Amino acid sequence: MVASHAARVLVASNRGPVSYSLREDGTLAPRRGGGGLVSGLSAIGPDADAVWVCAALGDGDRAAVLRSAGGAGRLSTADTDGQHVRMLDIPADTFASAYNGIANSVLWFVHHMLFQTPLEPVFDEDFRDQWAAYVAYNAAFADALADEAGKGAAVLVQDYHLALVPQLLRSRRPDLRIGHFSHTPWAPPDYFRLLPDDVAAEVLSGILGADRACFLTRRWADAFAACCADVLGASVIRDAGSLTITYRGRTTRIGVHGLGADADFLRERAHRPDVDERLAALQEAVGGPDRKVIVRVDRTELSKNIVRGLLAYAQLLRDHPEWQGRVVHIAFAYPSRHDLAVYREYTDEVSDLAEEINEEFATPGWQPVVLHVKDDFARSLAAYRLADVALVNPIRDGMNLVAKEIPVVSDDGVALVLSREAGAYEELGDDAFVVNPYDIRATANALHQALSVSHGERAEATKRLVAASTALPPQQWFLDQLRALG
Numbered sequence: 370m371v372a373s374h375a376a377r378v379l380v381a382s383n384r385g386p387v388s389y390s391l392r393e394d395g396t397l398a399p400r401r402g403g404g405g406l407v408s409g410l411s412a413i414g415p416d417a418d419a420v421w422v423c424a425a426l427g428d429g430d431r432a433a434v435l436r437s438a439g440g441a442g443r444l445s446t447a448d449t450d451g452q453h454v455r456m457l458d459i460p461a462d463t464f465a466s467a468y469n470g471i472a473n474s475v476l477w478f479v480h481h482m483l484f485q486t487p488l489e490p491v492f493d494e495d496f497r498d499q500w501a502a503y504v505a506y507n508a509a510f511a512d513a514l515a516d517e518a519g520k521g522a523a524v525l526v527q528d529y530h531l532a533l534v535p536q537l538l539r540s541r542r543p544d545l546r547i548g549h550f551s552h553t554p555w556a557p558p559d560y561f562r563l564l565p566d567d568v569a570a571e572v573l574s575g576i577l578g579a580d581r582a583c584f585l586t587r588r589w590a591d592a593f594a595a596c597c598a599d600v601l602g603a604s605v606i607r608d609a610g611s612l613t614i615t616y617r618g619r620t621t622r623i624g625v626h627g628l629g630a631d632a633d634f635l636r637e638r639a640h641r642p643d644v645d646e647r648l649a650a651l652q653e654a655v656g657g658p659d660r661k662v663i664v665r666v667d668r669t670e671l672s673k674n675i676v677r678g679l680l681a682y683a684q685l686l687r688d689h690p691e692w693q694g695r696v697v698h699i700a701f702a703y704p705s706r707h708d709l710a711v712y713r714e715y716t717d718e719v720s721d722l723a724e725e726i727n728e729e730f731a732t733p734g735w736q737p738v739v740l741h742v743k744d745d746f747a748r749s750l751a752a753y754r755l756a757d758v759a760l761v762n763p764i765r766d767g768m769n770l771v772a773k774e775i776p777v778v779s780d781d782g783v784a785l786v787l788s789r790e791a792g793a794y795e796e797l798g799d800d801a802f803v804v805n806p807y808d809i810r811a812t813a814n815a816l817h818q819a820l821s822v823s824h825g826e827r828a829e830a831t832k833r834l835v836a837a838s839t840a841l842p843p844q845q846w847f848l849d850q851l852r853a854l855g
């Protein structure tokens with residue numbers, strides 16, 4: 370294991386590449402996670418002096434930290450495909466306040482513009498306690514990174530959970546090269562400013578502690594720059610395509626790296642026997658090769674707009690009764706952040722609505738909606754293969770990799786219905802049926818058009834979607850950021 374002060378490359382993120390559950394006999398079951406960051410880091414190989422710092426998310430993770438050598442949280446590389454991972458055991462109440470309270474109830478809501486009632490958000494005493502916990506949680510990351518990093522190392526800090534880390538780390542270790550990557554959208558100043566002034570300023574100046582602050586699209590980068598100018602009075606300079614922000618005498622470069630799909634991995638994984646098996650089961654549920662299939666796969670998360678997607682599907686069946694009995698909507702809505710009531714309620718709403726649609730329209734031998742809520746990656750890939758139409762209609766989304774993955778994996782080409790508020794729209798919009806995610810009727814109409822497109826047109830559009838979706842695979846995405854740090 371890499372000793373303290375030795376790593377050359379560090380990644381920091383709330384969720385790490387592995388998580389543990391406790392078996393009944395008290396042993397630990399590690400589970401490897403997927404996603405762009407995991408594949409990205411693999412580009413530098415398991416032997417490199419790279420360390421990934423992450424938080425212990427639950428009891429299993431905490432037990433793994435306790436049982437690690439000296440309780441220091443350096444996990445066994447047998448559990449991590451050889452990657453060096455240091456997991457931080459942040460006190461459970463501090464973690465809950467930082468993660469559920471600030472990250473997922475405030476910052477996520479700001480960036481996705483999700484506050485819905487005139488009385489939201491609430492900045493009371495509880496919020497102030499949670500904010501203090503968020504500061505402590507960020508400081509714990511900064512301490513661990515400062516401890517692990519070799520002289521002049523590159524540190525890639527991920528996402529809204531860790532917005533304060535760049536600044537905190539710089540004050541501890543001015544020798545480091547620090548990047549921050551936002552995987553979410555960024556809110557425009559008029560919305561971002563609903564945060565208390567001191568909090569808004571700390572979030573922005575925290576990220577500006579980085580040498581480079583990176584985003585998935587130009588739109589989110591521009592919004593961040595506008596917030597820095599508006600809230601901090603920072604000076605924003607655009608020069609021949611480059612964007613820099615100067616604040617209190619330091620300059621931060623802004624980067625855009627549009628993470629793409631990992632085509633090699635996905636295509637290989639999507640043709641293994643477990644996926645074939647699930648494909649056969651889904652085909653049976655669809656009930657015949659002549660029926661068209663609309664697929665969506667999401668975490669059940671408010672920004673994904675699953676309820677409006679289902680309402681649009683019901684509207685399609687009403688407005689275009691010719692589709693009744695000829696189309697099936699496969700919707701996978703995997704539970705997410707269920708410590709928070711608002712997410713649990715949303716999951717219930719999705720299930721209830723799917724049931725209602727089936728009650729209203731089903732006929733013997735035809736179930737209009739096939740909803741699954743239990744996370745199953747192999748089944749998601751099977752649905753990707755089967756899709757005639759992919760429905761990706763988030764209210765706002767940093768990128769949305771599902772929009773990129775389905776064209777890559779689909780067996781017979783796919784027509785993409787895509788929200789113009791997803792980051793993926795910048796790259797895929799020209800070849801998709803683009804919708805305003807709030808407009809249910811327009812979404813129903815886009816579904817009709819996508820279902821009606823000719824096979825030839827669909828094949829041509831899919832080719833272009835695949836090219837755009839795979840332009841920056843995760844390994845390249847990761848290396849580009851490292852290189853740009855210098």
Ligand code: G6P
Nearest residue numbers: 383384473528529552553705706
């Ligand atoms: C988004 C965020 C990630 C986060 C993921 C899953 O994609 O940008 O940072 O890990 O959602 O959310 P969770 O709360 O389960 O980690």
